[in-house]
Amino acid sequence: MTIEVSREVSESGDRRFPVVDPATGEPFDEARDRRSRELDAVVVRAHHAWRTWRADSAARSAALLAAADAVAAAAGDLAPLLTREQGKPLAESHAEVARTAARLRYFAALDPGVHPIVDGRPVRSEVRWRSLGPVAAIVPWNFPLQLASAKFAPALAAGNTVVLKPSPFTPLATQLLGSVVSSVLPEHVLTVVTGREPLGACLASHAGIRHVTFTGSVPTGRAVARGAGASLARVTLELGGNDAAVLLDDVDVDGIADRLFQAAFRNCGQVCMAIKRVYAPARLYARVVEALAERARAVVVGPGLDPGSRMGPVNNLPQLARVERYTARALADGARAAAGGRRLDRPGYFFAPTILADVPPDSPVVTEEQFGPVLPVLAYDNLDEAVAAANGTGFGLGGSVWGTDLDRAEAVAERLECGTAWINHHAELSLAQPFAGVKDSGVGVAGGPWGLYGNLRPFVVHRPGASAEPATEQPRDREPDGRRPDADPPSRERP
Ligand code: NAD
Numbered sequence: 198m199t200i201e202v203s204r205e206v207s208e209s210g211d212r213r214f215p216v217v218d219p220a221t222g223e224p225f226d227e228a229r230d231r232r233s234r235e236l237d238a239v240v241v242r243a244h245h246a247w248r249t250w251r252a253d254s255a256a257r258s259a260a261l262l263a264a265a266d267a268v269a270a271a272a273g274d275l276a277p278l279l280t281r282e283q284g285k286p287l288a289e290s291h292a293e294v295a296r297t298a299a300r301l302r303y304f305a306a307l308d309p310g311v312h313p314i315v316d317g318r319p320v321r322s323e324v325r326w327r328s329l330g331p332v333a334a335i336v337p338w339n340f341p342l343q344l345a346s347a348k349f350a351p352a353l354a355a356g357n358t359v360v361l362k363p364s365p366f367t368p369l370a371t372q373l374l375g376s377v378v379s380s381v382l383p384e385h386v387l388t389v390v391t392g393r394e395p396l397g398a399c400l401a402s403h404a405g406i407r408h409v410t411f412t413g414s415v416p417t418g419r420a421v422a423r424g425a426g427a428s429l430a431r432v433t434l435e436l437g438g439n440d441a442a443v444l445l446d447d448v449d450v451d452g453i454a455d456r457l458f459q460a461a462f463r464n465c466g467q468v469c470m471a472i473k474r475v476y477a478p479a480r481l482y483a484r485v486v487e488a489l490a491e492r493a494r495a496v497v498v499g500p501g502l503d504p505g506s507r508m509g510p511v512n513n514l515p516q517l518a519r520v521e522r523y524t525a526r527a528l529a530d531g532a533r534a535a536a537g538g539r540r541l542d543r544p545g546y547f548f549a550p551t552i553l554a555d556v557p558p559d560s561p562v563v564t565e566e567q568f569g570p571v572l573p574v575l576a577y578d579n580l581d582e583a584v585a586a587a588n589g590t591g592f593g594l595g596g597s598v599w600g601t602d603l604d605r606a607e608a609v610a611e612r613l614e615c616g617t618a619w620i621n622h623h624a625e626l627s628l629a630q631p632f633a634g635v636k637d638s639g640v641g642v643a644g645g646p647w648g649l650y651g652n653l654r655p656f657v658v659h660r661p662g663a664s665a666e667p668a669t670e671q672p673r674d675r676e677p678d679g680r681r682p683d684a685d686p687p688s689r690e691r692p
Contacts, residue, residue: 212229214392216282217513218284219282222544226282228372228391233396239390240331240406241405242388243388251327257305261301265299265301268298268378274373275294276290276294277502282370283370285509289463300343301350307649309355310326311323311324319663321661323658326650327656328356331357331360331406332407332410334410335397336348336361336364336371336413339512341364351649352408354649358386360388360400361375361389362391362392362396365391365393368391371389371391401421404428406428410641410652412435414566415637432641435639437568437637438471438594439474439566439590440470441472442475442599442623443599444476445478445598445602446481446600448599448600453621454491455492456621456622457475457623458492460472461473472623473568473572474575475573476576476586477575482574486552490536491536492550493572498510498547498550508570517548523562524539524567526561527563527573530556531555532556533553534552534553536549537551537552548569552572552574553571584609584613588613588614595617595618596618597623598619600621606621614636615635616638617632627645631643631647633647
């Protein structure tokens with residue numbers, strides 16, 4: 198009897214799964230398909246590594262700076278691989294790698310400091326900050342490297358170790374990133390595990406994990422929170438969005454059209470805080486639709502590795518089917534495709550940049566997250582109604598208001614129920630700012646010092662004596678060698 202060996206099992210006995218190039222729709226490589234039971238050993242090793250890693254904050258900072266340099270130096274390998282499996286134009290992959298290195302540098306330079314409690318009592322009481330333990334980081338496929346670093350850079354800077362699970366649609370660039378970063382860190386401080394479900398679910402609910410930091414869709418976020426509940430691990434959830442852009446009646450349509458379009462279609466619209474709905478005053482509606490449609494028709498859509506391409510394919514087949522479904526439903530509901538409206542007739546997962554006009558406000562392309570290169574534009578007569586419609590979904594990630602009178606635009610922006618509101622911009626983020634969604638868009642805060650504290654626990658030391666001086670600026674930046682400006686050479690943090 199002959200036994201057929203599964204093509205999914207490599208010669209070394211590891212299970213593998215295919216990785217597809219979305220520009221062709223064909224597999225081009227494979228990744229290791231870890232079994233959930235392998236996580237026990239991974240988490241135990243991460244736990245052991247934590248005992249040393251947490252102890253010396255200056256050494257950590259220096260190692261993270263070295264990791265940033267290593268990532269920047271590996272851009273020539275990381276960026277094309279990212280484009281191959283994710284689909285985005287090569288220039289955008291290079292920007293993603295640069296942002297990953299910048300984030301490591303940013304968090305390497307942050308120190309949580311010590312916060313004295315000053316409340317008039319004759320005691321010396323202060324908050325010191327302690328790491329949590331092994332952190333599980335689970336990320337999606339739209340910005341695999343950038344989002345991975347948004348998890349592991351603050352977690353590692355805080356003294357935790359990290360087990361990182363990329364999406365099975367984009368495992369390879371993350372695997373390479375993990376090798377690059379790990380080459381300058383102690384063993385098992387960062388471990389990348391690739392695999393198909395239930396690997397993520399098992400990681401999120403693993404008893405040895407102390408913080409689950411997840412980016413992805415709302416339904417998966419709920420499942421992650423339920424899983425982490427079993428071990429009462431901390432959860433940070435960065436979830437979906439359905440950001441609205443509200444245009445005011447004094448807006449300069451031609452002046453903003455490029456920015457508006459970019460904010461909706463960057464990364465093929467696969468951005469959690471992309472503009473996913475535009476509300477335009479009825480008087481300007483036709484001009485807004487035409488300005489956006491003109492730009493949609495002009496975009497060169499093609500493989501990300503082709504230097505002429507400005508927009509790549511949708512990342513994966515289920516996502517493409519989703520975009521097609523939402524668009525077809527909107528057209529059936531009476532919408533008009535002012536540009537695009539269909540999948541492109543060629544190999545790969547290409548969808549024409551689409552502007553939808555006259556969309557019924559209750560069409561799912563307006564009320565839900567379609568996460569693709571499709572933008573519904575809706576007319577309004579009354580600004581209060583437009584603001585109510587902008588706030589009228591379960592999401593609350595970002596939003597924007599566009600107009601010439603900036604004070605008036607800001608007053609309208611104040612009324613948006615979301616984590617970040619932009620004026621005449623959208624989806625512009627600084628590494629130093631907090632990033633947090635409201636409603637179904639998230640739990641917890643990432644970014645800036647808030648992202649660092651999200652990976653720490655307060656530890657209060659209280660003793661009799663004179664009360665301490667009030668804290669000055671917190672947290673403090675470090676010297677380039679990783680030490681705090683006023684610190685003696687490396688102090689050892691108590692584990
Ligand atoms: P997804 O929820 O399907 O998957 C995200 C990750 O979770 C992947 O690694 C996946 O393998 C893993 N996963 C799947 N099932 C799991 C389970 N039961 N338990 C644990 N992990 C599991 O999301 P996606 O399709 O990869 O990404 C698109 C979504 O991500 C969109 O909703 C988008 O808005 C959101 N997103 C949010 C942000 C943000 O910062 N708020 C950023 C980027 C993307």
